[in-house]
Amino acid sequence: xxxxxxxxxxxxxxxxxxxxxxxxxxxxxWDYTMGWFRQAxxxxxxxxxxxxxxxxxxxxxxxxxxxxxISRGKTKNTVYLEMNSLKPEDTAIYYCAxxxxxxxxxxxxxxxxxxxxxxxxxxx
Numbered sequence: 745x746x747x748x749x750x751x752x753x754x755x756x757x758x759x760x761x762x763x764x765x766x767x768x769x770x771x772x773x774w775d776y777t778m779g780w781f782r783q784a785x786x787x788x789x790x791x792x793x794x795x796x797x798x799x800x801x802x803x804x805x806x807x808x809x810x811x812x813x814i815s816r817g818k819t820k821n822t823v824y825l826e827m828n829s830l831k832p833e834d835t836a837i838y839y840c841a842x843x844x845x846x847x848x849x850x851x852x853x854x855x856x857x858x859x860x861x862x863x864x865x866x867x868x
Contacts, residue, residue: 746768746769746770747769747859748767748840748857749860750764750838750840751766752862753838754864755865755866755867757866757867758867758868759829759830763824764827765822765823765824765825766778766824767821768823768840768842773797773821774820777795777797779791779842779843779855780793780838780839781855783861784835789839792805792812792838793805793808793814795814795815796847801847801848808834811827811828812825812827813825813826823840827864832868833866835865838862839858839860840858841855841859842856843855843856844856
């Protein structure tokens with residue numbers, strides 16, 4: 745059974761940093777594009793960032809460019825999201841997702857596998 749498990753969320757003050765991790769199991773994801781999405785209360789799920797299987801293609805939402813960095817682990821079954829200069833508007837549940845579509849899809853409907861999410865709360 746395919747499983748994506750996020751970790752690393754928590755409460756942080758504005759301007760602080762967090763590092764999220766997503767561990768994939770149940771199959772190998774070396775050839776999958778991995779992405780991060782987030783959903784704030786009473787808002788739709790939105791694209792944050794995505795990385796191709798090789799790491800050669802990466803894209804970010806404008807709202808996080810220059811502050812967030814996505815990367816893949818050596819085994820390709822782990823993806824990380826380094827979040828710096830956090831703002832209260834970054835508060836949301838962050839979801840990891842995987843897809844075989846390429847190069848770097850932005851739509852949640854294009855992703856086949858999803859984690860349960862990890863809460864990130866940024867206080868002002």
